[in-house]
Amino acid sequence: MNDTAQIFEQGEYNFAYLDEQTKRMIRRAILKGIAIPGYQVPFASREMPMPYGWGTGGVQVTAAILGKDDCLKMIDQGSDDTTNAVSLRGFFEKTAGVRTTYETSEASVIQTRHRIPEKALREDQIIVFQVPIPEPLRFLEPRETETRKMHALEDYGLMHVKLYEDIAKNGHIATTYAYPVKVNDRYVMDPSPTPKFDNPKIDQMAALQLYGAGREKRIYAIPPYTKVKSLDFEDYPFEVQKFDKPCGLCGAENVYLDEVILDDKGGRMFVCSDSDYCEERRADGHLGPMAADPAAHQFGATQAEETAR
Amino acid sequence: MNAFPSTDPLLQVHNVTRYYGDRIGCADVSFDLWPGEVLAIVGESGSGKTTLLNCLSTRLAPTAGAIEYRMRDGTMRNLYQLTEAERRLLMRTDWGFVHQNAAEGLRMNVSAGANVGERLMAVGERHYGNIRSTADDWLGRVEIESDRIDDDPRSFSGGMRQRLQIARNLVTRPRLVFMDEPTGGLDVSVQARLLDLLRRLVADLGLSVVIVTHDLAVARLLSHRIMVMRHGNVIESGLTDQVLDDPREPYTQLLVSSILQV
Ligand SMILES: Nc1ncnc2c1ncn2[C@@H]1O[C@H](COP(=O)(O)OP(=O)(O)OP(=O)(O)O)[C@@H](O)[C@H]1O
Ligand SMILES: [Mg+2]
Numbered sequence: 001m002n003d004t005a006q007i008f009e010q011g012e013y014n015f016a017y018l019d020e021q022t023k024r025m026i027r028r029a030i031l032k033g034i035a036i037p038g039y040q041v042p043f044a045s046r047e048m049p050m051p052y053g054w055g056t057g058g059v060q061v062t063a064a065i066l067g068k069d070d071c072l073k074m075i076d077q078g079s080d081d082t083t084n085a086v087s088l089r090g091f092f093e094k095t096a097g098v099r100t101t102y103e104t105s106e107a108s109v110i111q112t113r114h115r116i117p118e119k120a121l122r123e124d125q126i127i128v129f130q131v132p133i134p135e136p137l138r139f140l141e142p143r144e145t146e147t148r149k150m151h152a153l154e155d156y157g158l159m160h161v162k163l164y165e166d167i168a169k170n171g172h173i174a175t176t177y178a179y180p181v182k183v184n185d186r187y188v189m190d191p192s193p194t195p196k197f198d199n200p201k202i203d204q205m206a207a208l209q210l211y212g213a214g215r216e217k218r219i220y221a222i223p224p225y226t227k228v229k230s231l232d233f234e235d236y237p238f239e240v241q242k243f244d245k246p247c248g249l250c251g252a253e254n255v256y257l258d259e260v261i262l263d264d265k266g267g268r269m270f271v272c273s274d275s276d277y278c279e280e281r282r283a284d285g286h287l288g289p290m291a292a293d294p295a296a297h298q299f300g301a302t303q304a305e306e307t308a309r
Numbered sequence: 310m311n312a313f314p315s316t317d318p319l320l321q322v323h324n325v326t327r328y329y330g331d332r333i334g335c336a337d338v339s340f341d342l343w344p345g346e347v348l349a350i351v352g353e354s355g356s357g358k359t360t361l362l363n364c365l366s367t368r369l370a371p372t373a374g375a376i377e378y379r380m381r382d383g384t385m386r387n388l389y390q391l392t393e394a395e396r397r398l399l400m401r402t403d404w405g406f407v408h409q410n411a412a413e414g415l416r417m418n419v420s421a422g423a424n425v426g427e428r429l430m431a432v433g434e435r436h437y438g439n440i441r442s443t444a445d446d447w448l449g450r451v452e453i454e455s456d457r458i459d460d461d462p463r464s465f466s467g468g469m470r471q472r473l474q475i476a477r478n479l480v481t482r483p484r485l486v487f488m489d490e491p492t493g494g495l496d497v498s499v500q501a502r503l504l505d506l507l508r509r510l511v512a513d514l515g516l517s518v519v520i521v522t523h524d525l526a527v528a529r530l531l532s533h534r535i536m537v538m539r540h541g542n543v544i545e546s547g548l549t550d551q552v553l554d555d556p557r558e559p560y561t562q563l564l565v566s567s568i569l570q571v
Contacts, residue, residue: 140416153394157431161416164423164430167437168459233437 016063016096022046026064026219030210033221038183039151040134045217050091054084055113055130056214062092062111062128065210071099073107078115078256078273085113102276116198118255118277121207123224129194131213134220136180136190156188159231167236176241182229183222196230197240197256203228247272248290250281262295269296317379319344319485319517320365325374327360333541334360338374340536340546344484347511347518349528349549351564352538358521359489361538365519366406366487367396381484401428405478405486409493411470414477415462421448421473422458428481447476451506468499472506479510488520492527504530525564529553537561 014020022044029043048056066072072092076085080102088111089100101107104117111128121127137147140158150156159180166173179196183189191202191211202209202222209222222228230238246253248260248269255277257270269290272278282291290296318341327334335357342348350358363369365376367388376388381403391399400406408414415424425444426434434440445455451472453465462470471491478486491507492500508531511518522528528535528549536546537558545558556562 140419149393153397155394155397155431157427160430160435161419161423161427164426164437164440165419168420168422168441234435235438 013095015068016066016092017048018046018060018063022060023064026060029219030061030064030221033210033219034208034223036187037222037226038181038187038189038220040189040218040220042217043219045214048214050087052215053132055088055111055212057212057216057219058111058113058128058130058214059088059091059212060214061210061212061219062109063096065126065128066092066096066098066109068096068098070108071101071106073101073104073110073276075110075112075115075117075274077113078258079275081275103280104274104276112194114194115256115273116194116201118252118272118274120201121205123206125207127205127207127209129191129209129211131190131192131211131218132215133178133192134190134211134213134216134218136178136188136192151187154186156182159188160233163231163233163236167233173232173236173238179238180231182231184226185229188231189220189222189228195241195256196238199228199230199238200240243270245270246288247278247281248288248293248296250278250286250291251288252278252281252286262293267295269293316344318342319346319379320519321377321385322365323375323377325361325364325371325376327357327364327369328372333357335364335538336541338536338543340543342485342517342519344517345515346534347516347520347532349532349535350519350521350538351523351525351528351535353523353564356538357541358523358538360541362487362489362519362521366404367391367400368406378485398432401431402481403483403485405475405483407471407474407478407486407488407491409490411462411467411474414474415470417462420459420461421453421465424462424473424477425480427477432481443480444476447480448473450479450510451476452502466499467495468503471495471503475507475510479514482514483516485517485519488518490522491520492522492524500527507531525553537564 026043029041033039033041046060048059050056074080074085074089076082092098093100104119107125109126109128113130135147137150137158139162141147163173166175177195178190178192179199181189181191181199191199204225206224208224211220232238243257247255247257249271252272256273258273259268260271261268320342322338322340325338326336338361350361352358364371370389377385378388379385422441422444425447426440429440429443445458448455448458453469453472462473465473492503495503504527520531532549535549535552536543539560545552545561552561553565556565
């Protein structure tokens, strides 16, 4: 028996909840996914002790790759302390007993729902995405038999129909989340549901990317240093969102910002969506234009307190 | 006997037979289709017209027989030996298929412009401005106002939908278009306008067409040649005017006389 197979602590769960058979099955799907970058590999998704919307696909992938020495970071909406992230982290603390962290650089496995950390990931890290809808062609072609054929034949005109509609209706490509990409010049893939701001990060990323969709029973992967191109038109090239202000708290530019309401008098500010990145910058002495504002200070302090817990 | 003896045939149909269980859909049909030729398949309901059309257009595999098509590079290929990728490319570039029910041939949830542009994008066009202006041009050619380009076909009348479906098919300049009762279900005045448009486009583009209709007036107006089907068999064929003015088979005589009475 290998050591991960040992019954964990009180004997309630196998290490990381899933039994070893299931983990092997999921690892095979992952290996196939790595071998065919961007290809959606069907797998026998298991019932998990949480609702589907909670990222059961990502959880199963994480459970299958986790070892005792791993250090896990859980992100939801860029933050480590939302309900979803807190309970999933708790789940692995309880079932695998692995170390967890808020710090991107300390983690060996990062599971995320919406965001990719601002800090560049390394070769010794793996990022696991929770995917609700893995099929990028679903929007215009509901038939599964047909979408499979389209992938097999590299028949992707429909993706551009969707982008065409976007421009026709909005004057620009209005898709901001789940922005379709072509992986390794072959498979069209949905990096859902990360904002398109993060698309450039998945191109030539040093870390291995694994995507798990629980309800839809699909796993796909992007190996390290793989070309990932966001689809676009020659005259409407892919662009990421631009924020005209820096982060109110840490002053960071060219990062993804969330709007935060400060009071009921219309006071608001924009702050880093990646809370760990923001805190680290502030700890290093970077200050944003709102850092001295009492309301903002209160917000920043709350965030820092929760991080410290 | 054909109207276009100077070139090689575009389509060669050899003994095509299709059974549905024990029931005959169509039996032992053979003919050649020439570049620029319009062939009408006529016959009463259930005579096998749609079955034959679907076999020809690779939408329904025949039980027996062979169909050969001259590809753009001049080679003659057995349609049912094409790879799926080759077949798809053929269907969306060199061929068109106009359904009686426009909703089957259109994407009802995307704009008219995207409906026309889809084939261009499918074959790799990646310039939005070019796609849009080509779509606009084709909407004009099928008499749809430019300001409807961003509307989806759900807001179009039956006649407009049918014209949109035609534009969507012709945008890649196909050489061969299959049509199954393209004017069926439309008001008489709408039909007349559509027929007029079809006749003009077919002539302008030098299209080869196989058109299924049970309306002999449509066949008379559009086709050079006609095939009369009954119980799955072709019972008479020839130049349209000859067959309609001087039918040899009693069944054809009956068909012709019944339309004259209408
Ligand atoms: N899917 C099917 N399954 C079984 N029998 C079929 C099927 N489609 C057609 N048939 C039968 O094959 C014969 C030819 O039908 P087909 O639809 O080709 O006729 P058609 O000439 O197109 O008729 P219509 O003018 O009514 O459209 C008929 O007897 C019909 O009942
Ligand atoms: Mg029919």
